[in-house]
């Protein structure tokens with residue numbers, strides 16, 4: 096039997112992510128600095144780790160209810176209200192998932208049928224497209240523009256909406272661009288969407304990492320709340336990537352259906368991590384604030400540093416990424432990243448890994464120590480100077 | 485802004501004023517002026533490095549010493565504290581609440597060196613009633629920094 100032939104074509108057709116080669120290159124290098132990592136450099140705050148350990152010592156090792164411990168769902172609701180002014184019912188409108196990743200997958204699978212279109216503003220985190228294809232739906236890229244600071248504009252949205260559009264993905268603060276959407280930016284989008292039958296999946300994993308006042312969710316608009324599934328999680332804000340806790344909040348009928356899929360595929364999110372998450376949401380606000388303050392200092396350092404060495408860099412106001420324009424060097428994103436790594440031992444991710452329109456840009460993470468960032472900027476400056484006339 | 489500068493310096497005093505200014509979104513002159521003022525007001529007293537001497541070939545023995553004293557009329561504990569902290573062997577000296585009065589950190593080349601200092605210099609001061617010496621055997625954490633544990637970056641090199 097040809098086993099390969101047995102693989103479903105719509106799975107086989109999705110290409111693996113294109114950054115494998117950087118991985119192999121950097122693993123052979125000494126003192127390379129990676130700015131290619133999409134996760135916090137902080138270790139999970141000790142009080143949170145300790146809560147997980149304590150639950151194990153007590154022998155709390157069973158399944159939770161499918162939707163997650165009710166105490167955790169209650170804490171999530173308290174948190175969403177306290178931080179973002181969003182009200183949800185813990186019994187019916189919240190589902191605890193294995194990272195935000197699972198919530199994204201569940202939301203897409205629960206909403207789309209064959210041939211439905213999912214609008215994905217790009218450059219974008221890679222999971223939306225993959226999940227859309229795996230679900231048999233059609234990803235429709237929407238090209239965000241650097242001159243709009245990668246914010247979504249009504250005119251761009253109008254161009255891609257069809258009568259097959261089922262979902263619009265919103266992902267602010269954004270990976271990879273660091274862009275955010277402010278209240279005023281949403282007004283025209285909400286006005287356009289309010290009479291259309293389009294659901295929104297709003298990936299707000301980086302909501303805490305907003306450096307210009309308060310995070311705004313599209314669900315903050317009354318007309319939008321019921322048709323928006325807010326995805327969030329503890330990975331980025333609490334430095335808890337490996338614990339795998341995320342959640343979805345939204346309309347009870349949709350959450351109920353997502354829960355069904357989750358129940359059969361996953362059972363429940365890991366319970367040690369759920370106990371830790373309860374502690375995080377209950378007592379972690381100060382720890383989060385301290386980390387956000389630190390990211391903000393590094394953000395300024397990196398933006399300033401890149402600009403001084405001659406990279407055009409719009410000011411990112413969210414997440415922990417900068418997305419400089421490298422087209423002046425005459426290199427493609429891929430060439431830039433490969434040569435920067437080989438010649439100066441600094442790793443960044445080519446922008447086109449996040450969609451075609453990311454070509455001409457690179458993503459650099461500042462979730463790395465100040466000392467390393469300063470050194471990485473110095474090395475990148477040396478590299479850039481080779482292209483100055 | 486002062487507090488933010490202090491927090492940054494307390495973690496890494498080798499950053500330049502310009503770098504600190506960028507990190508805080510301020511002008512370099514503002515930061516320079518603020519640091520100068522804090523130095524003049526003795527808010528910032530110095531910029532020493534935190535060193536694990538055990539890893540060097542310097543022999544250094546530290547002891548924490550509880551000292552009971554009779555406070556002096558009018559001057560309370562300050563006078564006797566001053567007589568103690570002027571010795572170069574004394575690295576730190578604090579007035580405490582609780583069952584003793586002064587907490588003194590002494591460093592010397594050997595246990596004998598330290599013990600002799602306590603016996604000959606500290607215990608013999610008039611208002612000192614008693615001393616109790618505790619030698620440090622191993623330091624795990626100091627000034628918020630964990631010794632002997634270099635934080636390793638365990639993250640995968642590329643995560644999208």
Ligand SMILES: Cc1ncc(COP(=O)(O)O)c(C=O)c1O
Pocket residue numbers: 133193194195196197220266269270298300327328329330336339340341644
């Ligand atoms: C925009 C965005 N959404 C979701 C995730 C997934 O996070 P998790 O599954 O750890 O919650 C990531 C991780 O990189 C991300 O960048």
